[in-house]
Amino acid sequence: MTLKFNQQRLEVAYSIFLVILIPAVIVAGTVWLTSQIKSDFDLELRRKANLANEVFGISATNIMNANSPSQAAILLQQLVDQARSQAPEIDQLSIVSSSGTGFRTLASSDTAKVGQTDTTIQTQLAWSKGQSIASLIASGEGNDREWLVATPLIGSGGQPSAISIMRVSLHSSDELIGTTLRNSFIGLSIMVIIIILLLLNHFRFVQYAELFRAQKDLNQMKDDFISIATHELKAPMSVIKGYLSMVLEEDDLSKTAREMTTIAQDQTNRLTRLVTDLLDVSRLEQGKTKYHLSPVNLAATIGPMINTYEAKAKSKGLALVYQPPAELASVMADPDRVSEIFTNLIDNAIKYSRTGTVTISHATAPGVLATTVKDTGIGLTPDEVSHLFARFYRAKNLDTRDIEGTGLGLWIIKQYIEKMGGTIAVESEKGVGSQFIVTLPVAPTLNASSAQSLT
Ligand SMILES: Nc1ncnc2c1ncn2[C@@H]1O[C@H](COP(=O)(O)OP(=O)(O)O)[C@@H](O)[C@H]1O
Ligand SMILES: [Mg+2]
Structure with missing residues (x-):
């Protein structure tokens, strides 16, 4: 009980763990991936900003080398304006030169800075x-990120003559990444919801499994219960049966007492049959039926049954015919089960026949011996035949109304036959009669004495 409770708690904890872990792993993975993409983007932009500044620097150096400082300042301003108008990503472009104590802006896209010191x-x-x-700096009203690239412009003397400062905005790339991030989080949220729903479903399955276990x-x-109850019923019933037959053996029994005792005996026999059938079903369902296979001579098994049933058949006006061939192959089967199989079939044939003959015959086929129990009884409709081997099935019609039974016999013997490697088939016609054909494997002739066990 504690074990089961603990196991149940473990399953619940596992489900909760999954509900948290799976979405968390996906969220962490997405965040890591987007941050990786973002840093790749940044590096790429930095490389581009560097390149652009260097290319721009070449033109600026040429202007400074070929012109007087005042003329160069005008031309540089033109170059700066032109570069910026062609590349809107460039937020600001300035050229500063060293002026003794500090740096002074020669030209700039921000005209207010021209002539100012640069610090x-x-x-x-x-x-x-x-x-x-x-x-990487943050600037502007929107706190946009920018790459600030400062590139020295090497003069004709091989020394830095000025610095070109380019500020490239990361605004559009940030916007792009932001959109991607937003979209992926929307997708992610949908995915997480789906996963949670799936996991909740899993949780339901855990509950179903629990229910299934409880049902089992x-x-x-x-x-x-059936097994114990029926087993316990058997012993007192055989005592009652024994005493009833002892009473009936008394000679000085009054007519009424004999009649009453006979009724009691019939009912006890009926009860015994029911208990035996239930016990057989219970053993079969639990796989507890034992089969001790050995070569069985069917003539020796069926012969005595004919003697037992002859009186019953005669009392109904039925003939019981069994003429086994002198040479009959033995079958490999459990002798007790074989008895039950043919007792049931002969009992049925007599029970469900009003006139005519019940005939038992054999036929051989390669490896098997077929035994047919044929009657000229009430027969069955095709629909009745299709249900015949189901547990508790009894054909319900005017013919069977007064015939008692459990509807278990055929189901039980079918299990026995199939477990021993045989088959059972039925051919029947309503109002004409039925025949049940049982095949069982023939016992090997060389080491016929060898016995096997099936469980
Ligand atoms: N020889 C037969 N002729 C006609 N009907 C039969 C025959 N044997 C079996 N049946 C039908 O099959 C049903 C199931 O048989 P069985 O499992 O032996 O149960 P039971 O004999 O206890 O009713 C019977 O109730 C009967 O309707
Ligand atoms: Mg029966």
Whole structure:
């Protein structure tokens, strides 16, 4: 009980763990992927900004080398304006030169800066190191991110003569990534909802499994109950049966007492049959039926049955015919089960016949011996035949109304026959009669004494 409770709790915990873990893994994966894409994008833009500034620097250097400083300033301003008008991603473009104490802006897309001193740290770094410096800065009203690239322009003397400062906006790439991120989060949310729904479904399946287990337990309890109850009923019933037959053996029994005792005996026999059938069904369902296979001579098994049933057949005005061939192959089967099989079939044939003959005969086919129990009884409709081997099935019509039975016999013997490697078939016609054909495997002749066990 505790074990089951713990197991149940474990299953619930596992389901909750899945509900949290799976969406979390997907969200983390998406966030990591987009941040990776974003940093790749940034690097690529930085490379482009560098390149653009260097290309621009060549033109600017040429202008400065070929012109007087005042003329160069005008031409540089024209170059700056032209470059910016052609590349709107360039947020700002300036050219600054060293002027003794600091840096002074020679030309700039932001005209207010022209002539002003430039104090940006990147300018100083690029100047002192003699190489391009790029840094990511936030600027503008929207706090847009920008690459600020400061590239030294090398003069004719091989020394830096000025610095070109280009600020490239990351606005459109950020916007693109933002849109992608938003879209992927919408997709992700839908996915997470679907996963949660699926997992909730899984949770329901866990509950179904629990229900199924409970039902199986209940079924087992029912089987055990039937098995124990029927087993316990058998012993007192055989005592009652014994005493009843002892009473009937008394000579000085009054007529009424004899009649009453006979009725009691009939009813006890009926009860015994029911209990035996239920016990057989219970054993079969639990796979507890044992089969001890050995060569069985059918003539030796069926012969004595004929003697037992002769009186019953005669009392109904029926003839019981069995003439086995002198040489009859033995079948490989369990002798007790074989008895049950043919007792049931002969009993049925007599029970469900009003006139005529019940005939038992044999035929051989390769590897099997077929035994037919044929009657000229009430017969069955094709629909009745199709249900014949179902548990508790009894054909219900005027002919069978007064005939008692459990509807278990044919189901039980079918299980026995099939387990022993045989078959059972039926041919019947309403009002004409029926025949049941049972085949069982022939026992090997060489080591006929060998016995096997089936469970
Ligand atoms: N020889 C037969 N002739 C006609 N009907 C039969 C015959 N044998 C079986 N049946 C039908 O098959 C049903 C099931 O048979 P069985 O399983 O032996 O149960 P039971 O004999 O206890 O009713 C019977 O109730 C009867 O309707
Ligand atoms: Mg029967």
